[in-house]
Amino acid sequence: MRTSIQYKGLTNGFVTYRACGSCFSMEVYPYMGFETGQQYECKACGMISSLIVEFETMEALQAFRKAIE
C-alpha cells in the first residue's frame, strides 16, 4: 500500500519558498548558526541572516517581487 504523505514534514507540512530578506533572491540556504539559532545564507548578495521571507506558493513570491521592483 502506498503512502501519500511522503512530502510532509518540511515546515508544518507545507512546502514553502524561501527568499532573501534583503534582495529577495531565492538563492538562500540554511547556514549553521551555533549561538544565534537558525540562519540562512544568501548566495546572491552574500547576506547571512535569520531574516528571510517565506511564501507558500511560487505565485505569491513572484507577485511580491514584482510589487517591489
Ligand SMILES: [Zn+2]
Ligand atoms: Zn540576498
